[in-house]
Amino acid sequence: MKGTLLVIALLLLAILLSLSVGQVMIGPAALWDGLWHGSGPGALFLRVLRGPGVGTALGAGAVLGMSGAIFQILLRNPLASPDVMGFTSGAGLAAIWGVSAGIALPIPLFSAIGGLVAAGAVILLATDRNGSQPPLTLILVGLGVGFFAAAASSFIMTRLPHQEATEAQRWLTGSLAARNWGHALQVLGLGAALTFALALQVRSLALLELGDDLAAGLGTRISRSRGLLALTGVLLAATGVAVAGPLPFIALMAAPLGARLTGARHPAGRLASAAAAGAIITVLADLAARAAIPGLQLPVGVMTGILGAPYLIWLLVREMETGDL
Amino acid sequence: MTQIVLKTEGLTLGYGDRAVIDDLSMAFPDRQVTSILGPNGCGKSTLLRALARLLRPSRGTVTLDGEDVFSLDTRALARRLAILPQAPNAPDGITVMELIKRGRTPWRGLLAAWSAQDLEKCTAALRHVGLGDQMDRPLNTLSGGQRQRAWIALVLAQDTPYLLLDEPTTWLDLRHQLEVLTLLRERNRRDGTTVITVLHDLNLAARYSDHLVLLGPAGLVATGAPDDVLSEDNLRHAFGLEAMVTPDPVTGTPMIVPR
DSSP: OHHHHHHHHHHHHHHHHHHHOSSSOOOHHHHHHHHHSSSSHHHIIIIIISHHHHHHHHHHHHHHHHHHHHHHHHHTOTTOOTTTTTHHHHHHHHHHHHHHTTOOSOHHHHHHHHHHHHHHHHHHHHOOTTSOOOHHHHHHHHHHHHHHHHHHHHHHHHTSOHHHHHHHHHHHHOOOTTOOHHHHHHHHHHHHHHHHHHHTTHHHHHHHTTOHHHHHHTTOOHHHHHHHHHHHHHHHHHHHHHHHOSOOSHHHHHHHHHHHHHOOOSHHHHHHHHHHHHHHHHHHHHHHHHHSBTTBOOOHHHHHHHHHHHHHHHHHHHHHHTTOO | OOOEEEEEEEEEEEETTEEEEEEEEEEEETTSEEEEEOSTTSSHHHHHHHHTTSSOOSEEEEEETTEEGGGSOHHHHHHHEEEEOSSOOOOTTOBHHHHHHGGGGGGSOTTOOOOHHHHHHHHHHHHHTTOTTOTTSBGGGSOHHHHHHHHHHHHHHTOOSEEEEESTTTTOOHHHHHHHHHHHHHHHHHHOOEEEEEOSOHHHHHHHOSEEEEEETTEEEEEEOHHHHSOHHHHHHHHOOOEEEEEOTTTOSEEEEEO
8 A cells, every 4th residue: 555655656756857857947836737728838848749749758658557467467578578478569560561552541550559569579589389379489589579570660760761760760769858648648548448348357367377287277268368468568668669669678677666665466456557657768868858958858769768678678687597597 | 965067078288288187077076175186297287277267178167057158158158167277476565465465356347446355355365274364465475375365365255255376385394284175175164165276295185085086097097085085096097006095093094105
């Protein structure tokens, strides 16, 4: 309970800081005023300049966090997340391909297809002779698929005109610059729908956590449940990628951080904690990206990379020490 | 007259091309404690997994009340038959009560809150295994024997007329083995639960079972009451073991003394 309050407080603080701090500082009072009145500096920053970016960051962080938690619980491995396993890179590749080819379809559709194709490729390549997919093989094959998708994205980028290539480069790093309310509503709306679908599957996730045989004995249809959970996880990640690009490491870090903050143990609580932690990290990383170098807006992915890469290295070292890798 | 509800007919089981169980037709008596015995690799666990529908037979069927278990709804089957596999996975930090509660899943509506009955079944299961005062302890702080009893409480909370356990006493010392087998037999005697276990220890199986299934390298060797199944001939067939069978000085059940 104390942990839950702490996370909510942190989330509100992150939102407030992110709305206030930047090249121009806006106090909480002005923001409060702007919430209720349509004019003045508070309204400008809340409704036009910073609000949409913060809303998009919240949504993208939350969906990526939940996606990471799903795969980490499902595969019982802290390294299993859609960014490490190449799903977000696949989603990014499809989106950039769709945009560069000038196909007039919504970006989330491309990112969803890209994420699913990447996940399908990972599963196919990682399946051993007995028809099962050892978690570690999935992760390593996923790394490979991710590298391939990233390289293919770079290739497409080089074929673009200079201006668009710069834009694409930012997006592929993971960017929340120039987001409008359309982006925020898109990620929050799709995220809410997928969260509802996930809520219906939490029980099977809680059983799968006990091992496949016991879960089956308790009434779970194993392949079907796993498939649906993985599908939901990929779509959640793709929803985040569609508005923020393949933001690295959010999905990897959110669940362990969230569980540590709230102390949640049941998958339902861990998914909610991961969503909150993902949102906090993304909002703060976006803030840091805007405020780190005055006059220059870094892509938020640079910040999550600086934060996430050391965590990944620490995780790898620990896994090797405990013999899990 | 014992009723027979759980049966196998022409059951052939195997992983890949190798048949571990070949053309097995047999029955498991209702409301009794049955132990499946046999040497390593003879397919004891494989048979148990097939009974619980965890393994699809390459030929033949497992029927419950005349119905092929594969034709039953997954959830409906989970309300009738529970299985505790050999090495379930304990989620990090989970407490005893949190673990047991997951055993109620087949009985709960999709978005229903916890009913008083669900919670009562959980606490009753915990009391039955002697962990009534340990429900808020994290599972990984319990001793090996307590932990195994917690897992058993989970399948007891599932509240099924059939309870299957794959080597529930492995890794336990003798006292804890006796504890586990005693509580399974209590459950059987009190609620009429049909208990089917895979066991390694022949003497304990003879003490605690009403019915034995003895498998050998070439399939079923014998099935029936412990006195009939555990004969010197059958042991030779199943294990290639020369042994003497004498009455257990404490219980009078057959006791195996290798020569």
